[in-house]
Structures are given as C-alpha cells and as structure tokens.
Amino acid sequence: MVLWGIFFSSFLIGFSGAMMPGPMLGVTISGSLKRGWIAGPLVVLGHGILELMLVIAMISGLKDFFSNTTVAGLIGLCGGVFLAWMGYGMIKSSINKSVSLENQSTGNSGGIKNLVLAGALVSITNPYFILWWASTGMESIRQSHALGLIGVLAFFSGHILSDFTWYSAVSIAFSKGKKLFSDTVYRWLILFLGIFIIAFSLYFIGSGWKMLQ
Numbered sequence: 001m002v003l004w005g006i007f008f009s010s011f012l013i014g015f016s017g018a019m020m021p022g023p024m025l026g027v028t029i030s031g032s033l034k035r036g037w038i039a040g041p042l043v044v045l046g047h048g049i050l051e052l053m054l055v056i057a058m059i060s061g062l063k064d065f066f067s068n069t070t071v072a073g074l075i076g077l078c079g080g081v082f083l084a085w086m087g088y089g090m091i092k093s094s095i096n097k098s099v100s101l102e103n104q105s106t107g108n109s110g111g112i113k114n115l116v117l118a119g120a121l122v123s124i125t126n127p128y129f130i131l132w133w134a135s136t137g138m139e140s141i142r143q144s145h146a147l148g149l150i151g152v153l154a155f156f157s158g159h160i161l162s163d164f165t166w167y168s169a170v171s172i173a174f175s176k177g178k179k180l181f182s183d184t185v186y187r188w189l190i191l192f193l194g195i196f197i198i199a200f201s202l203y204f205i206g207s208g209w210k211m212l213q
Contacts, residue, residue, distance in 0.1 A: 006144050006151055007158040009200065013140070014162030014199045016086060017132060019190060021099055023122040025170065031115050032171035040171030044163045048120025054133055055156055058141045059149070071212050076208020079139030082131065083201035088195030094187045139204055174178055 024043060031039030073083045123129050142157035 003149065003150065004146045006025040006147070006154040010140060010144075010155045010158035012196055013083075013136070013160045013191065013200065014159040015166060016090060016193050017128075018163045018166040019186075019193065020090065020093075022128065023126060024167075025068040027118050027122055028167050028170055029116070029174050036064045036113070036175040037168070039175070040167035040169070041164065042115035042121035044167050046121075047123045047163060048119075048160045049116075050123050051133075052156065052158065054076040054137070054154065055141060058138065059145055059152055063179050066185070068084045071206045073211030075135070075205050076211055078208075079134070080204030080206075080208060082135040083204055084133075084198055086136075087194045087197030087201060090190050090197065091129045094191035094194060095189060099187060099190055100183045106161065113117075136175060136204070139208070145208070 003018035028040050028043045031043065082167065140155055140159075141152060147154075
C-alpha cells in the first residue's frame with residue numbers, strides 16, 4: 001500500500017512540472033505539428049533517459065549522504081519550500097490566466113530534428129529542472145529509498161508516467177490540427193494541481209523538521 005502511495009503521489013507531483021509552460025512543452029507542440037502524435041513520447045524518452053541517469057547517480061552516490069539526519073532534514077525542508085513555491089506559482093498563473101497552450105505553439109526545437117535528443121537537451125539546460133531535482137527530486141528519492149530499490153522504482157515509474165501521459169495528450173491534440181481541450185480546462189487543471197502541490201509541500205516540510213529535531 002505504501003508503494004502505491006509513492007507511485008500516485010509522484011504521478012501527481014510529476015504533472016505539476018510537466019504541465020507548466022516551458023521549452024519542453026514548446027518542443028513537443030512544435031514537433032507534433034511536423035511529425036504527429038509520436039512527438040510527445042519521443043521528447044519524453046529523451047527527458048526520461050536523463051532523469052533515470054540522475055536517479056541512478058543519486059541512489060548509488062548519495063546513500064550515506066541521505067543517512068545523515070541533519071542533511072536529510074535540510075533536504076526535506078528545501079524540497080518542501082521549493083514545492084510550495086511551485087504550487088503558489090501554479091495557482092497564481094491559473095488565476096491570472098497567464099498560462100496558455102496556444103501561446104506555446106510558437107515554440108521551436110532549436111533546429112534539432114532528433115526529438116529524443118531535444119527532450120534531453122531542453123531538460124538539462126532548464127534551470128527549473130535542475131532546481132527541482134536538487135530539492136524536491138532529492139527529497140522524493142530519499143523517502144522512496146527507505147523502502148529500497150522497489151520504492152525508488154515506484155517513484156520513478158509514477159514520475160515518468162505523468163510526463164508521458166501529459167506530453168502524449170498534447171502531441172495528439174496538436175497533431176490533429178486543433179486542441180482537444182481549451183485553455184480554461186488547462187487552467188483549472190493547473191489550479192487543482194497547485195493546491196495539491198502546496199498541501200504535499202507541508203508534508204515534506206513537516207518530515208524535514210522532524211528529522212532535525
């Protein structure tokens with residue numbers, strides 16, 4: 001049951017990063033207009049390979065690092081604060097109507113025809129991606145690693161599935177020449193996820209604070 005909790009929580013948290021406008025979304029929409037529905041899965045494949053490498057590096061090189069309660073507590077606090085900031089930004093952008101799928105259709109892949117490579121490059125050069133993994137991602141790995149490799153697998157499976165689900169839906173929608181859902185629906189989804197993210201950030205902060213006691 002705990003494993004399912006890790007899977008579903010990482011699935012929902014993953015949507016928070018996947019659904020926000022950024023270079024990866026722009027590459028997906030641009031690619032789907034040229035190559036069809038396959039663009040989303042290809043971009044996510046490149047993104048996922050990069051993330052898998054990060055996860056492997058973390059669980060192999062930071063095992064002793066995570067076992068230090070002070071360090072673990074600070075990671076929890078930092079991850080929680082970053083998650084709260086992310087949730088606040090999602091709620092604010094939804095209410096202010098500053099997010100739109102339509103505006104992302106002008107995004108380009110920087111001339112990169114290989115969408116797998118593009119998915120990896122736009123991820124590793126995105127400061128937001130680096131900050132997420134240095135705070136929230138690291139805390140998620142630390143908590144899931146308490147159950148061993150199966151816990152980390154549950155986390156990564158849920159996380160990458162959210163990316164695959166969202167970007168596949170986007171590429172299918174735009175490859176058909178029209179959006180399958182409006183910006184209004186998109187903003188409501190952003191608002192809902194923002195509220196969830198803030199609630200989950202309190203768990204991270206509380207967990208980190210207990211570790212420091």
